[in-house]
Amino acid sequence: MIRHIPRSETELSALIAHQHQTASPLVIEGGGSAGITGEIGGEILSTTGLSGVVDYQPGELTLIAQAGTPLAQIEALLSQSDQCLAFEPPDLRLVLGTMAAGPTIGGVVAVNSSGPRRLLSGACRDHILGIRMVDGRGRILRNGGRVMKNVTGLDLSRLLAGSHGTLAVLTEVAIRTLPRAPVSLTLAVSGLTPTAAQALIAQALATPWEVSAAVFHRGRVCLRLEGPGPQVASRRAKLLRLLGCEVEELEGEASRTLWRGFRDLEMFADQTLPLWRLQVRARDGAALAQRLAELGGEVLTDWSGGLIWYQGAADPALIRSLAPSARLIRRAGLSTARFPAEAEGLGRLSAGLRQVFDPAGIFNQGLMGGSMGAADAD
Numbered sequence: 001m002i003r004h005i006p007r008s009e010t011e012l013s014a015l016i017a018h019q020h021q022t023a024s025p026l027v028i029e030g031g032g033s034a035g036i037t038g039e040i041g042g043e044i045l046s047t048t049g050l051s052g053v054v055d056y057q058p059g060e061l062t063l064i065a066q067a068g069t070p071l072a073q074i075e076a077l078l079s080q081s082d083q084c085l086a087f088e089p090p091d092l093r094l095v096l097g098t099m100a101a102g103p104t105i106g107g108v109v110a111v112n113s114s115g116p117r118r119l120l121s122g123a124c125r126d127h128i129l130g131i132r133m134v135d136g137r138g139r140i141l142r143n144g145g146r147v148m149k150n151v152t153g154l155d156l157s158r159l160l161a162g163s164h165g166t167l168a169v170l171t172e173v174a175i176r177t178l179p180r181a182p183v184s185l186t187l188a189v190s191g192l193t194p195t196a197a198q199a200l201i202a203q204a205l206a207t208p209w210e211v212s213a214a215v216f217h218r219g220r221v222c223l224r225l226e227g228p229g230p231q232v233a234s235r236r237a238k239l240l241r242l243l244g245c246e247v248e249e250l251e252g253e254a255s256r257t258l259w260r261g262f263r264d265l266e267m268f269a270d271q272t273l274p275l276w277r278l279q280v281r282a283r284d285g286a287a288l289a290q291r292l293a294e295l296g297g298e299v300l301t302d303w304s305g306g307l308i309w310y311q312g313a314a315d316p317a318l319i320r321s322l323a324p325s326a327r328l329i330r331r332a333g334l335s336t337a338r339f340p341a342e343a344e345g346l347g348r349l350s351a352g353l354r355q356v357f358d359p360a361g362i363f364n365q366g367l368m369g370g371s372m373g374a375a376d377a378d
């Protein structure tokens with residue numbers, strides 16, 4: 001299989017211009033965690049040759065990196081200055097059963113990958129200051145700023161985040177960083193139904209006490225508080241008064257380990273069962289989680305009901321009838337990359353965008369039926 005590894009944006013631009021002229025499809029690959037290579041056709045375009053941190057200004061809370069830079073390298077650099085990425089991007093290799101090298105920052109932005117802290121801090125796309133990219137004709141484009149958000153006209157970084165490599169190849173990302181919270185504390189309440197859990201989470205989130213994440217799993221709601229010690233202690237006391245029930249508490253490393261597990265979905269590592277991702281309106285989450293639990297299998301609810309993960313053998317048609325945008329992330333024993341069909345209006349809109357960015361349709365052909373996925377229009 002042909003594998004291109006361009007070493008510069010200019011080289012990438014020339015390659016894409018050639019592929020455009022010959023209408024030769026390319027499969028864009030960052031770290032390869034999603035395992036789309038082999039599932040859709042085309043020559044592989046690896047971004048790993050475009051790697052390295054271009055600039056990091058801890059005092060300004062900004063970082064610029066080439067798209068193929070490993071996420072682990074960025075996180076290690078940030079941790080030297082006690083900083084992190086606010087949107088807590090997951091590493092789903094364990095879940096996807098892939099031996100890939102690990103996520104790249106370009107792959108993270110391309111799927112708008114966001115973890116439990118999205119609830120408080122927003123999604124990946126909310127932290128992008130600017131991007132550089134090469135479109136389907138080979139044109140090098142720039143949008144936004146490098147040290148502050150500076151967009152006139154359409155904010156293309158928001159469009160590209162979540163486009164799964166169907167519009168352009170990201171080459172560089174400027175991103176906001178966040179000081180790392182010195183204290184992490186988890187308050188857990190057990191023995192709840194999905195409906196009771198949703199009510200408890202809504203109650204906690206309606207307070208000004210900055211719950212940074214809230215997950216429901218195996219009858220237990222976990223609420224996370226983060227920040228400087230005295231602040232967390234004060235918010236903890238108020239939340240405990242509000243909850244007024246038996247609460248288990250986890251602090252420090254125990255709390256951080258628990259949330260790493262939720263972030264990376266460690267409970268869904270059983271490769272023999274399919275795994276589904278359902279992104280729904282938060283208010284519909286409890287009923288859907290209840291229904292899925294009744295079908296048998298394992299359910300985790302995040303983002304206050306807006307994101308549900310389901311690992312189980314329930315009939316795919318039934319799951320799609322409950323949530324049409326449900327995405328099969330993993331078949332039994334195999335990862336699967338293709339997206340479900342889009343609603344008609346959205347499909348037209350996506351096709352129009354793709355026509356503008358990639359008129360010859362060379363990027364990730366067939367991944368989203370030739371258009372951006374409705375499932376990811378979050």
Ligand SMILES: Cc1cc2nc3c(=O)[nH]c(=O)nc-3n(C[C@H](O)[C@H](O)[C@H](O)COP(=O)(O)OP(=O)(O)OC[C@H]3O[C@@H](n4cnc5c(N)ncnc54)[C@H](O)[C@@H]3O)c2cc1C
Binds near residue numbers: 033090106164
């Ligand atoms: C079907 C499926 C859905 C997934 N959905 C999510 C999700 O919603 N949230 C989440 O956190 N994780 C998701 N993942 C896991 C996700 O792939 C990784 O968390 C993250 O993308 C890994 O980064 P990577 O560099 O390994 O990307 P890869 O696995 O190499 O690529 C992921 C996607 O991004 C595209 N891409 C990669 N680099 C670039 C670039 N520089 N420019 C343009 N496009 C690029 C690829 O073509 C591919 O479509 C999903 C995985 C699968 C199989």
